[in-house]
Amino acid sequence: MDCYLKVYGCQMNAADAHLVSRLLQDAGIREVEVSAEADAVVLLTCSVRQHAEDRARGFARTMRGEGKKVIVAGCMGQLRGEELIKEGIADFALGPDEYRRIPDILLGSRELSEVEGLETYSDLLPVDTGGVSASQAIIRGCENYCTYCVVPYARGRERSIPYQAFERQVRHLVDTGVKEIFLLGQNVLAYKHDNLRFIDILERVAGIDGVERIGFLTSHPRDLDYETVQRMAAIPELLHFFHLPLQSASDRVLGMMNRGYTVSDYAERVNWVRRAFPDAYLTTDILVGFPGETREDFEITLDAMERFQFDFAYMFAYSERSGTEAARMENQVPVSERQKRLATLIEKQSEITRLRSQRWVGRSEELFVTAPAPRGEGMLTEMKNHRSVILNHTARPGERVRAKLVGVSGWSVLAEPAVKEVV
Numbered sequence: 405m406d407c408y409l410k411v412y413g414c415q416m417n418a419a420d421a422h423l424v425s426r427l428l429q430d431a432g433i434r435e436v437e438v439s440a441e442a443d444a445v446v447l448l449t450c451s452v453r454q455h456a457e458d459r460a461r462g463f464a465r466t467m468r469g470e471g472k473k474v475i476v477a478g479c480m481g482q483l484r485g486e487e488l489i490k491e492g493i494a495d496f497a498l499g500p501d502e503y504r505r506i507p508d509i510l511l512g513s514r515e516l517s518e519v520e521g522l523e524t525y526s527d528l529l530p531v532d533t534g535g536v537s538a539s540q541a542i543i544r545g546c547e548n549y550c551t552y553c554v555v556p557y558a559r560g561r562e563r564s565i566p567y568q569a570f571e572r573q574v575r576h577l578v579d580t581g582v583k584e585i586f587l588l589g590q591n592v593l594a595y596k597h598d599n600l601r602f603i604d605i606l607e608r609v610a611g612i613d614g615v616e617r618i619g620f621l622t623s624h625p626r627d628l629d630y631e632t633v634q635r636m637a638a639i640p641e642l643l644h645f646f647h648l649p650l651q652s653a654s655d656r657v658l659g660m661m662n663r664g665y666t667v668s669d670y671a672e673r674v675n676w677v678r679r680a681f682p683d684a685y686l687t688t689d690i691l692v693g694f695p696g697e698t699r700e701d702f703e704i705t706l707d708a709m710e711r712f713q714f715d716f717a718y719m720f721a722y723s724e725r726s727g728t729e730a731a732r733m734e735n736q737v738p739v740s741e742r743q744k745r746l747a748t749l750i751e752k753q754s755e756i757t758r759l760r761s762q763r764w765v766g767r768s769e770e771l772f773v774t775a776p777a778p779r780g781e782g783m784l785t786e787m788k789n790h791r792s793v794i795l796n797h798t799a800r801p802g803e804r805v806r807a808k809l810v811g812v813s814g815w816s817v818l819a820e821p822a823v824k825e826v827v
């Protein structure tokens with residue numbers, strides 16, 4: 405049985421793919437790199453936006469048409485499973501807590517493995533991908549119920565991975581050559597287990613032999629407190645990278661989104677971060693065209709982009725997700741208007757990102773080498789703040805190279821080695 409795994413959506417799905425690969429490997433199922441060679445296809449899907457669902461549906465339909473067994477797993481499997489099977493797009497559909505059943509289905513077992521309602525997969529050791537950077541979930545699920553979001557319905561309540569189990573997973577990753585670990589969760593700051601909070605986990609993971617760099621994704625701005633930022637600043641291994649999704653800078657819209665903070669709360673947190681980490685690489689998510697967002701609300705967000713000077717922003721037009729509160733709200737903004745606002749926002753932020761990138765030029769930095777650069781020109785590297793840099797030099801992944809940042813091309817910062825020695 406040869407299986408092809410196709411991943412859509414967020415970093416959680418990318419990390420889940422390594423757990424699914426482990427399950428396949430343990431069951432003796434071979435994973436292949438191209439779908440044409442596979443007998444079966446497993447899709448790890450995303451339901452956050454309609455576009456992601458449409459892409460997964462299209463791929464599943466094609467695979468089914470080629471006579472392959474199709475399992476739609478993940479968020480879409482949980483939320484739209486019945487519908488997909490009825491439409492003949494999928495043979496099986498499974499939610500994010502049912503991955504253990506994938507090998508059973510592929511091998512045609514009569515009985516499927518028992519699954520817990522709220523899985524942590526904390527006993528599974530991720531597969532060796534050969535990379536020097538890896539992500540591992542420390543918390544699964546979400547119960548924030550932002551009114552536009554399907555994740556709480558698809559991934560269930562929050563549950564934290566017990567530290568001992570997580571440490572075992574991290575040590576395993578280190579044994580496979582990983583030096584940089586990202587702690588993942590829909591909201592890592594909600595971590596709570598055995599009286600440990602997220603900052604305690606960060607400090608412990610930083611102390612594991614062989615962990616040279618640690619980062620985390622994503623954090624809900626509401627849950628970031630001053631003490632946490634101060635303790636973060638005392639962790640030498642921590643990347644100076646913060647992804648703090650703002651979503652909107654209008655307090656009225658933030659209230660309708662149920663985000664639990666005002667724009668001035670958010671600004672206070674940005675100040676804590678920038679004071680503690682002057683070279684912080686700060687990114688955000690912005691959602692425009694939320695139901696009831698007026699032109700004035702949108703202008704407030706646009707002005708805030710200027711004020712906050714994000715290094716990068718993931719920007720989206722609101723997409724109705726059935727079952728969410730926002731989908732039932734009146735005053736839906738016409739799709740054409742959402743797209744217009746999105747285009748204006750992207751234009752504004754692109755210019756900010758371009759100018760922000762220039763501020764690195766001329767600096768000397770120690771770069772962490774992660775992989776050969778795309779198109780084979782030099783190496784892909786990262787600064788201490790996770791900003792990616794293309795280094796015009798040959799080096800092995802995992803090495804650190806002192807380099808001079810010499811320019812910007814498109815989104816990329818370019819560097820030349822400053823000192824020959826490898827540190």
Ligand code: SF4
Pocket residue numbers: 546547548549550553554555556590591624
């Ligand atoms: S915090 Fe809000 S936006 Fe993020 S996953 Fe949870 S419900 Fe969705």
